Amino acid sequence: MRALTWQGTSKVSVEDVPDPKIEEPTDAVIKVTSTAICGSDLHLYDVLGAYLDKGDVLGHEPMGIVEEVGPEVTHIRPGDRVVIPFNISCGHCFYCRKGYYAQCETTQNKDQQKGASLFGYTKLYGQVPGGQAEYLRVPQAHFGPIRVPNGLPDERFLFLSDVLTTSWQAAKWADIEPGGTVFVTGLGPIGQMTARIARHLGAEKVIAVDNVPERIAMAQRHGIETLNFDEVDDVVGAVLDMTNGRGADSVVEAVGMEAHGTPFQEFAQRAAGLLPDAVARKAIDKAGIDRMAALRTCFAAVRRAGTVSIIGVYGGQADPMPMMDLFDKGITMRMGQAHVKHWVDDIMPLLTDDADPLGVDDLVTHRVPLEEAPQAYDMFKKKEDGCIKVVLKP
Structure with a gap:
C-alpha cells in the first residue's frame, strides 16, 4: 500500500510499505477514506525526529471502512464506517475505567515513562504505524473504533479522531460557565474549534489571538472576538481591557511548543534537532525547553482564581514556570492528551444535527490526494495559501 513516511527532518515522502494485517485477536484493519494532517505532526516534521526512524508511517486522524476484524472484535464488522481515536486504549484497565483513555495501562509505554500508545x-508512544496511508491496522479495536452513520460526508465525523474531542476537553477543562469570558491563544484547528465550543457552552465573550489573517477571518465568522498579535502591542493589556480589568475567567493555550516570540528557546529546539539521534534524545529528555511565549501570555491574561487549560503539546523537561505569580493568583491548571472516547457521546448529537451547531463544515481549507502529502506538509508548516486544515484522500 501507499503511505506517508518520515524520511528525516522536514522531509516526508509517500512510499510503498507492507499492507497491514490482523496480528492480535483484538485487531481490525480499515481502508482509510480520509485522514488529516495535525499540528502535532509538524512537531515530528521539525522537532522530534530523534524519536523517529526513517520509514515510520505518520498520521493519527483517520477514518474509513472496516475491512477485517479479529475474533475478539464484536462491536464493529466489515463494511462499517468508523473513526479511529488517536490514542490506543483498551477500555477496561484502571485508567480506562475512570475515563482517562490517554493513560491506558494496557498500551502505556512504561519503558519511556509515557502514557498510552x-x-x-x-x-515515545509505541511507534505504531499511523493513518496517513491507504490501510491501517487498529490495535485494541474491540474498544477504540467509533462507528458513525452513513449519509454525511467524512469531514463531519473525521475530527472525532482528535480535533473535536481535543477541543471539547480543552473547553471543559477550562471550567467555562454560562456568561463567562474565555481567552484562547492560537487559531489553528484546535483553537478554532475550542473557541466555537466555548460559545456553545455558554460563554458570553470569547477572545482569541493569532496573526494569520485567514485564521482570524475564520474565527470571526463564528462570532469570536480576535486580536492580531502583529498589530496589538500588548495582548495581555488588550484582554484585560476587554474583561473589566480582571482577565479572562477561562483561558485555553492551544499553541504549544512552537509558539512565536521566544527566540532563545526556538534556537535550542532546532539545535537539538541537528544533533545525532541518541545525543538529541538525551538532550531533550534531560534539558529540553519549549517556546513559552503563548503559555506566559495565558498566565498573565487569566483572572485571579481563574483556570488555564493547556491543550497545546509541550515536550520540555526544563521549562521555566512563573510559579510565584501562579501561586499568588491562585490559578487552576489542567492539561494533557485528550481522552478521546470520554467525550464522543457529548459531541455526536451535534455532528448529526443538520444545523451543524459547531460549524464543523467550516474548518477544512485543503483537500488533497495522499500522493501530494509532502507538499501539503510544507504548505501547512509555512501557513501558505490560507492553509488551516488539510484532509488527505488516499
Missing part, C-alpha cells in the same frame, strides 16, 4: 507518533 498513539498512532503514528514516535518511539
Whole structure:
C-alpha cells in the first residue's frame, strides 16, 4: 500500500510499505477514506525526529471502512464506517475505567515513562504505524473504533479522531460557565474549534489571538472576538481591557511548543534537532525547553482564581514556570492528551444535527490526494495559501 513516511527532518515522502494485517485477536484493519494532517505532526516534521526512524508511517486522524476484524472484535464488522481515536486504549484497565483513555495501562509505554500508545507518533508512544496511508491496522479495536452513520460526508465525523474531542476537553477543562469570558491563544484547528465550543457552552465573550489573517477571518465568522498579535502591542493589556480589568475567567493555550516570540528557546529546539539521534534524545529528555511565549501570555491574561487549560503539546523537561505569580493568583491548571472516547457521546448529537451547531463544515481549507502529502506538509508548516486544515484522500 501507499503511505506517508518520515524520511528525516522536514522531509516526508509517500512510499510503498507492507499492507497491514490482523496480528492480535483484538485487531481490525480499515481502508482509510480520509485522514488529516495535525499540528502535532509538524512537531515530528521539525522537532522530534530523534524519536523517529526513517520509514515510520505518520498520521493519527483517520477514518474509513472496516475491512477485517479479529475474533475478539464484536462491536464493529466489515463494511462499517468508523473513526479511529488517536490514542490506543483498551477500555477496561484502571485508567480506562475512570475515563482517562490517554493513560491506558494496557498500551502505556512504561519503558519511556509515557502514557498510552498513539498512532503514528514516535518511539515515545509505541511507534505504531499511523493513518496517513491507504490501510491501517487498529490495535485494541474491540474498544477504540467509533462507528458513525452513513449519509454525511467524512469531514463531519473525521475530527472525532482528535480535533473535536481535543477541543471539547480543552473547553471543559477550562471550567467555562454560562456568561463567562474565555481567552484562547492560537487559531489553528484546535483553537478554532475550542473557541466555537466555548460559545456553545455558554460563554458570553470569547477572545482569541493569532496573526494569520485567514485564521482570524475564520474565527470571526463564528462570532469570536480576535486580536492580531502583529498589530496589538500588548495582548495581555488588550484582554484585560476587554474583561473589566480582571482577565479572562477561562483561558485555553492551544499553541504549544512552537509558539512565536521566544527566540532563545526556538534556537535550542532546532539545535537539538541537528544533533545525532541518541545525543538529541538525551538532550531533550534531560534539558529540553519549549517556546513559552503563548503559555506566559495565558498566565498573565487569566483572572485571579481563574483556570488555564493547556491543550497545546509541550515536550520540555526544563521549562521555566512563573510559579510565584501562579501561586499568588491562585490559578487552576489542567492539561494533557485528550481522552478521546470520554467525550464522543457529548459531541455526536451535534455532528448529526443538520444545523451543524459547531460549524464543523467550516474548518477544512485543503483537500488533497495522499500522493501530494509532502507538499501539503510544507504548505501547512509555512501557513501558505490560507492553509488551516488539510484532509488527505488516499
